[in-house]
Amino acid sequence: MTEDVIAARARALAGALTEAGFARLRVRDGDTEIELRRAPGAVSGAAPSPSSAPAAAAAEVADRPPERRVEVVASDVVGIVRLLRPAIGEGQELDGDRELAYVETLGIRNPVRSRGGGRVSTVFVSEGQPVEYGQPLFAIDR
Amino acid sequence: MFKKVLIANRGEIALRINRACHELGVATVAIFSEADRQSLHVRHADEAFCVGPGPVMRSYLNIPNIISAALISGCDAIHPGYGFLAENARFAEIASDHGLTFIGPTPAVISAMGDKATAKRLMAEAGVPTTPGSDIVANVDEARTVSAAIGYPVLLKATAGGGGKGMRAVHAPEELATAFATAQAESEASFKDGRLYVEKLIVNPRHIEVQVLADEHGGVVHLGERDCSLQKPSHQKLIEEAPAPHLDDALRERLHTIATTATRAVGYTNAGTLEFLVTGGDLYFMEMNTRIQVEHPVTELIYGVDLVKEQIRIAAGEALGFTQDDLNTHGHAIEVRVNAEDPNNNFAPAAGTLTTVVFPGGPGVRVDTHVYGGATVPPFYDSMLAKIVAVGRTRESAIVRMERALAETRIEGVKTTVDFCADVLADPEFRAGGVGVAWLPAFLARRTAAV
Numbered sequence: 214m215t216e217d218v219i220a221a222r223a224r225a226l227a228g229a230l231t232e233a234g235f236a237r238l239r240v241r242d243g244d245t246e247i248e249l250r251r252a253p254g255a256v257s258g259a260a261p262s263p264s265s266a267p268a269a270a271a272a273e274v275a276d277r278p279p280e281r282r283v284e285v286v287a288s289d290v291v292g293i294v295r296l297l298r299p300a301i302g303e304g305q306e307l308d309g310d311r312e313l314a315y316v317e318t319l320g321i322r323n324p325v326r327s328r329g330g331g332r333v334s335t336v337f338v339s340e341g342q343p344v345e346y347g348q349p350l351f352a353i354d355r
Numbered sequence: 356m357f358k359k360v361l362i363a364n365r366g367e368i369a370l371r372i373n374r375a376c377h378e379l380g381v382a383t384v385a386i387f388s389e390a391d392r393q394s395l396h397v398r399h400a401d402e403a404f405c406v407g408p409g410p411v412m413r414s415y416l417n418i419p420n421i422i423s424a425a426l427i428s429g430c431d432a433i434h435p436g437y438g439f440l441a442e443n444a445r446f447a448e449i450a451s452d453h454g455l456t457f458i459g460p461t462p463a464v465i466s467a468m469g470d471k472a473t474a475k476r477l478m479a480e481a482g483v484p485t486t487p488g489s490d491i492v493a494n495v496d497e498a499r500t501v502s503a504a505i506g507y508p509v510l511l512k513a514t515a516g517g518g519g520k521g522m523r524a525v526h527a528p529e530e531l532a533t534a535f536a537t538a539q540a541e542s543e544a545s546f547k548d549g550r551l552y553v554e555k556l557i558v559n560p561r562h563i564e565v566q567v568l569a570d571e572h573g574g575v576v577h578l579g580e581r582d583c584s585l586q587k588p589s590h591q592k593l594i595e596e597a598p599a600p601h602l603d604d605a606l607r608e609r610l611h612t613i614a615t616t617a618t619r620a621v622g623y624t625n626a627g628t629l630e631f632l633v634t635g636g637d638l639y640f641m642e643m644n645t646r647i648q649v650e651h652p653v654t655e656l657i658y659g660v661d662l663v664k665e666q667i668r669i670a671a672g673e674a675l676g677f678t679q680d681d682l683n684t685h686g687h688a689i690e691v692r693v694n695a696e697d698p699n700n701n702f703a704p705a706a707g708t709l710t711t712v713v714f715p716g717g718p719g720v721r722v723d724t725h726v727y728g729g730a731t732v733p734p735f736y737d738s739m740l741a742k743i744v745a746v747g748r749t750r751e752s753a754i755v756r757m758e759r760a761l762a763e764t765r766i767e768g769v770k771t772t773v774d775f776c777a778d779v780l781a782d783p784e785f786r787a788g789g790v791g792v793a794w795l796p797a798f799l800a801r802r803t804a805a806v
Binding site for chain 1: 389404405406407408414419420421422423424426427428453
């Protein structure tokens with residue numbers, strides 16, 4: 214699956230997760246597995262954490278950590294994306310929790326944070342783009 | 356006319372507003388919560404924004420996200436529907452601060468009518484008869500003094516109230532302390548405002564309301580009355596009809612005249628409803644609802660006026676296209692609310708998946724709904740699934756048509772009010788017409804005893 218297909222799936226699944234009140238949801242489609250987990254104690258409605266891993270590998274060696282764990286940072290407001298200057302780009306390494314961008318709502322800048330370190334694998338949005346609640350902004354390889 | 360309207364609501368009313376906009380050539384923007392992603396109102400709109408998760412505080416009441424969605428999508432107006440933010444003066448003000456027209460009256464009027472004690476005082480000043488009662492009572496001792504002066508039975512009411520919440524009947528002085536505490540707590544919990552006032556309890560009145568339209572150029576008309584006396588024990592309306600059966604002509608005309616006079620007196624604009632309690636030859640103003648009402652279709656069907664389109668036209672600054680003399684009624688209309696509730700268990704709301712959904716059709720039947728076979732009923736929202744409305748030349752023919760329509764209706768997956776309402780329609784006392792608000796709870800008790 215391409216990154217935007219994963220993002221679209223993750224969004225739809227996040228809706229289902231919230232609706233059903235599940236704590237964890239795993240969906241396998243071909244060679245990709247998407248897992249969403251509701252972070253305990255997190256601000257409710259905060260971005261779910263989808264991780265995608267080759268399904269075969271995950272099934273065969275269950276105790277080995279997945280080769281790749283991708284976490285999607287989603288918007289929790291409706292607004293306009295304001296990237297940092299210089300903007301966080303794909304491939305950028307993050308030391309720890311840091312600001313990735315802002316989403317501007319009625320003149321208020323709502324910071325988007327990475328909530329941990331890793332490597333930015335995908336930037337889903339561009340400067341000035343309108344986003345809705347739950348829309349993926351960044352994918353981070355942890 | 357507006358170019359694009361944001362519909363700040365969900366369910367059947369969001370679809371209703373969407374239809375009115377499209378008929379006027381206005382583009383629409385829907386908002387939805389994560390729980391409503393598959394809802395029909397999202398599919399019918401030209402654009403849609405997710406504004407939050409299922410719980411209403413974070414989605415349909417999330418003012419910054421809703422206003423932001425309107426601005427991002429280039430809307431010039433917001434229609435609030437009913438419930439949620441429809442009677443929130445602050446929301447109307449914020450919309451206007453951001454250059455968006457709020458489709459409804461001015462924030463000042465919303466706020467005056469929203470505070471029940473203030474509304475009553477303003478109406479009394481305009482010469483409208485109101486129920487004998489008090490202003491805000493500070494504590495239970497003051498309530499006791501006031502109640503003794505008015506005479507029992509009395510009603511404790513939340514000034515911020517609505518939908519029967521924060522309201523308690525008190526039949527004797529010894530019941531007052533407990534009733535005061537529960538009404539105050541309920542009002543505090545529901546409206547974050549625990550202030551109460553006392554009113555004379557009118558025993559078994561009829562609930563009759565008058566629909567008005569007022570433009571921004573001084574034009575004011577009424578569109579007759581609706582009888583909403585069939586209410587659940589929680590005071591929520593279940594079956595409504597227009598016109599009100601067996602209403603004395605002089606009383607009917609007095610209701611209409613008072614409604615238009617009061618509308619002018621408070622500087623009202625857009626669509627509104629004045630609710631009255633009617634007993635014998637007396638009428639008392641209860642409250643004014645500053646929004647479109649759930650039961651507006653019964654009025655539309657007998658007047659041939661699209662009230663939602665009129666709301667939008669008025670907000671866009673247009674003058675009413677008709678005068679009082681141009682308005683005439685034809686026939687009788689009746690509405691049944693199909694709720695996902697169990698009538699055999701205190702109308703407890705039910706959530707779940709609708710496995711089968713078949714609505715009625717044919718002559719004289721209108722169905723306003725947002726559900727379909729396979730749709731889920733989320734636990735977060737109002738339990739109304741649909742409104743079935745039937746119109747006929749006479750009250751009897753409207754009832755017969757409604758019975759036929761209810762017989763055609765099949766909803767499976769959750770319990771609904773359909774069969775209960777069919778039993779109500781078949782009852783000789785309902786059939787005779789003109790029952791008071793105590794009738795349905797008594798009917799429910801009889802029916803429960805029989806089951």
